[in-house]
Amino acid sequence: MPPLFNPRLVNDPAGDPGLFVPFFYEKRALLIDTGDLSALSARDILKITHVFITHTHMDHFIGFDRILRICLGRNKVLHTFGPEGFIEKMAARLSAYTWNLVENYQNPLRITATEIRKNELVSCIFDCSSRFVPQDYATRHLQSRTIHAEPAFSVDAAILDHDIACMGYAIKERFSVNIRREILQEMGFAPGPWLYAFKQALYAESDPESLFEIPRQYAPKNAQTRFSIGELTDRLAVVTKGHKIAYITDAAGHEQNTEKIISLAMDADHLFIEAAFLDEDRNLARRKKHLTAAAAGRIAARAGARRFTLFHFSPRYSENRDRVEQEARKAWKTAGTGEPFNRFPSR
Known part of the structure; x- marks a missing residue:
């Protein structure tokens, strides 16, 4: 799920x-x-x-x-x-x-x-x-x-x-609920919005003995559709760590900001972070209180973000955006490991 x-x-x-x-x-x-x-x-x-x-x-x-x-x-x-x-x-x-x-x-x-x-x-x-x-x-x-x-x-x-x-x-x-697809298939139920409702019941810490009904249109003919929350959880759900996203923009690149950003974005599954300037323009970035692409890459690595997406590029790089992305990627590799970079995400 x-x-x-x-x-x-x-x-x-x-x-x-x-x-x-x-x-x-x-x-x-x-x-x-x-x-x-x-x-x-x-x-x-x-x-x-x-x-x-x-x-x-x-x-x-x-x-x-x-x-x-x-x-x-x-x-x-x-x-x-x-x-x-x-x-x-x-x-x-x-x-x-x-x-x-x-x-x-x-x-x-x-x-x-x-x-x-x-x-x-x-x-x-x-x-x-x-x-x-x-x-x-x-x-x-x-x-x-x-x-x-x-x-x-x-x-x-x-x-x-x-x-x-x-x-x-x-x-x-708070946590993520992963559905055992093979068990769902064995039970004959089709996925649909009812899985979201089931997940909400878990978030709400519903009584495990309370009943949950799967809508008939997602069930095989004559199949049981009413289960206790506890039974359905035991059969279908694997509860894991929740998904986290972080969003950082318009931040000066000094150490105090950097530490605050890393603390906020720590272990994010997806970090959206500005890369307003190239490192060669770091003096301009400093005056305008923005992050460089290199700083964004280092922050993503130090925060342990599984994936990061750059945005808020200065218009001066409209013809060479690849340089912004390459600089962030290089800084990431220097500061950490992995390839979390997300190039030009589609809307």
Whole structure:
């Protein structure tokens, strides 16, 4: 069975940063950064439940208006996160529009905005029916890097330096449920969304004696379709370590940032990491507070990432992207072992 989510870059590696994280077998997705989102369909955007903003530079935040426009008039709660000052930025964004008729909408959109500070999370609500005036402020002490948690997965964050606070994020399954395909075949059941529902029951720590019913359309004629969770787990499931993805962009390449990134991305199955400049332009990278391709490769190796994908290339390398990728690959090989490199991932 595949992992819970299936991440992909929103744009070409030289385009605006953004990571779309749809869930398998569920009409749901997470999104990290909202640059140019024209590559995402309205259907994709309507799946989004949580948006994680690294910082509010234009190329990371300009696409939020597209989300707002598509979700407006729908009965939806959109959860957003960003660095300290994010609530003020969100309020300014929403107050730029006139909302004199929205209180009449039958389906009001609600946006929760949470800013991530060193030791606390500060949240408020922007409700369509109240013309998106911020209300219901709340503060929660932050005891770990985890800023959001559900039964199936959690999201961790680290505050990085880009001359301003810039967030790095990691998303991790609690555990992964692998289905014994040969046993499934022996039992005569066809795979389908019911396997996802079964996995959710395990995440929710359902009573092993509780019953789980496999929909009749996936079962052989006259076959038993009701099993206890415990029996079905013993027969079908192999529980292993959960899948982890990490996303790093717009981070100065100094040691303090590097150590924070490595800690956040440690043992990631897939690390998405910026490679804004070549090492020959490292002085420019230093001034602009970005990572070089060589730094990205070394970080991926030191974090033990099983696979990494580069993005956020400077336009100056539009004619020789191979050099960016080759530099990262060389740095990886020097610092570690293996071939986790993912070349030009398809959208």
